[in-house]
Amino acid sequence: MTKARLFSGMQPSADSLQIGNYIGALMQWRDMQEEYDAFFTVVDLHAITVPQDPVQLREKTRRTAAQYIAAGIEPSKSTLYVQSQVPAHAELAWILSTITGFGEAGRMTQFKDKSQRYGSDQASVGLFTYPVLMAADILLYQTEAVPVGDDQKQHVELTRNLAERFNARFGETFTVPEPVIQKETARIYDLQDPTSKMSKSAESQAGVLYLLDDVNVTAKKIMRAVTDSDGVVRYDRETKPGVANLLSIYAALTGREISAIEDEYAGRGYGDFKKGLRDVVVAEFEPVRARALELLEDPAELDRTLAANADRAATAAEETLSAVYDRVGLLRRG
Ligand code: AQP
Numbered sequence: 120m121t122k123a124r125l126f127s128g129m130q131p132s133a134d135s136l137q138i139g140n141y142i143g144a145l146m147q148w149r150d151m152q153e154e155y156d157a158f159f160t161v162v163d164l165h166a167i168t169v170p171q172d173p174v175q176l177r178e179k180t181r182r183t184a185a186q187y188i189a190a191g192i193e194p195s196k197s198t199l200y201v202q203s204q205v206p207a208h209a210e211l212a213w214i215l216s217t218i219t220g221f222g223e224a225g226r227m228t229q230f231k232d233k234s235q236r237y238g239s240d241q242a243s244v245g246l247f248t249y250p251v252l253m254a255a256d257i258l259l260y261q262t263e264a265v266p267v268g269d270d271q272k273q274h275v276e277l278t279r280n281l282a283e284r285f286n287a288r289f290g291e292t293f294t295v296p297e298p299v300i301q302k303e304t305a306r307i308y309d310l311q312d313p314t315s316k317m318s319k320s321a322e323s324q325a326g327v328l329y330l331l332d333d334v335n336v337t338a339k340k341i342m343r344a345v346t347d348s349d350g351v352v353r354y355d356r357e358t359k360p361g362v363a364n365l366l367s368i369y370a371a372l373t374g375r376e377i378s379a380i381e382d383e384y385a386g387r388g389y390g391d392f393k394k395g396l397r398d399v400v401v402a403e404f405e406p407v408r409a410r411a412l413e414l415l416e417d418p419a420e421l422d423r424t425l426a427a428n429a430d431r432a433a434t435a436a437e438e439t440l441s442a443v444y445d446r447v448g449l450l451r452r453g
Pocket of ligand 1: 139
């Protein structure tokens, strides 16, 4: 039996991924790649919807790919590639943009948030059409499952609508994908501001645990994490967001129940709890960091792996794109 298709990606928007990307995405991808025919991409075309330095972008793209591999995504098992190396993404995005309503795109909350952050003069048209490119990413591979954070749910909903609209207008062409939404506790918050989502491109790095940080830096950030004055290790997102966030990280990395961790630290202070968490995080990160740095020592080899995977992706993508061109009525080159 052929495996169902899965597609997901991350933006190369920082030198290092952060623990939220690891828990919320990479750990799940690693498990899911066994069950699915998985496509994991580094979405560099999405990253340039906000300004990027060209030299750094190339480096961040390699670093992101190296971290996928170091975290256990196997390029011989999954198709791990760089989005811009498969031109069909941009080509399908154009076609889809012609069936997307202006108002429909304008309702995407991520655009509203980001354009507010950058100011409307700074916000690009590319940022506005970001969800259409994401729809193209997903639909090109006849994807059935899309693992995403709940903030991306609206974009997957748009993707489903576009697939259904295209199919109704031009005939069955696209598989309508289903989002696989991460568990509530897989969402990780900033250690210094535990009501905001942790982000790799956050302005302040003090509350962000980067996969490629030196272990001493990681340890310090955990020991300095914001908690509360109550002194009890208990999960309560409303009244104890700092402690709840640390418990989420602990539970996700150890596979233990939150209640078992609460019991273990009952009657002990936050210092002990943080030391326990520090050991867990450092043990998890150390081999990933070492492997990523090792892969980055040979960029030519990494580039070759990515190119071979891009070829594989392009073959699958071309099949869908050529059906789309036919259905829309574009004249084939004779
Ligand atoms: N804090 C988080 N907790 C759980 N999951 C998270 N993800 C990101 N942050 C957390 C998941 O990681 C993937 C990365 O997607 P992305 O690179 O497209 O961007 P993002 O979601 O906006 O992630 P960042 O780290 O916040 O990046 P920047 O700073 O560039 O915006 C997704 O699967 C996401 O759910």
